[in-house]
Amino acid sequence: MAITPRIDAAGLASANSDDLLLLDVRTPAEYGTAHIPGSINVPVDLLDANAAVIGGRIDRDAVLICRAGPRAERAQRALAGVGVTRTSVLEGGFEAWRDAGQDVEYGEARWDLERQVRLVAGSLVATGVLASTLVPKAKWLSGAVGGGLVFAALSNTCAMGNLLSKLPYNQGAGAPSVRQVTAQLR
Numbered sequence: 239m240a241i242t243p244r245i246d247a248a249g250l251a252s253a254n255s256d257d258l259l260l261l262d263v264r265t266p267a268e269y270g271t272a273h274i275p276g277s278i279n280v281p282v283d284l285l286d287a288n289a290a291v292i293g294g295r296i297d298r299d300a301v302l303i304c305r306a307g308p309r310a311e312r313a314q315r316a317l318a319g320v321g322v323t324r325t326s327v328l329e330g331g332f333e334a335w336r337d338a339g340q341d342v343e344y345g346e347a348r349w350d351l352e353r354q355v356r357l358v359a360g361s362l363v364a365t366g367v368l369a370s371t372l373v374p375k376a377k378w379l380s381g382a383v384g385g386g387l388v389f390a391a392l393s394n395t396c397a398m399g400n401l402l403s404k405l406p407y408n409q410g411a412g413a414p415s416v417r418q419v420t421a422q423l424r
Contacts, residue, residue: 295423
């Protein structure tokens, strides 16, 4: 298979899996809930911080997987920065893979990062509105969260998601180390 910057679920399903390395860059908790069989969990923060070491172990075409695409694109940029260019991002991410009816390994159900962001953002907005009945300036909390969400959409990044991904809930007992990841890449 010729590697392209993006691949859809059907293209990945029809590819020779022996020729591809599947790198799931979601949090350990998201990966533990459900993942593509044969994929390796390399959380995007771990990859960002250790791109040269991890990239040095990638010896074949790699497909980068996250929930919907942005974290995989971030991982692709980090790897390209250290000279690893034989990567594809799974279009629509794990969600597209699962929705296409492809094989999935399931584990303990946990909330994905996007759902956590919606909970925290919604809670902050509701708190700002309610608190503004007593302290009028509290309305600015809601405004700040709204502005942050607009920026997140326009930049295709999410500062709140990045912060939440570092919480122990999202690390789980299975958070891989650089050593564990590089051992799996051998």
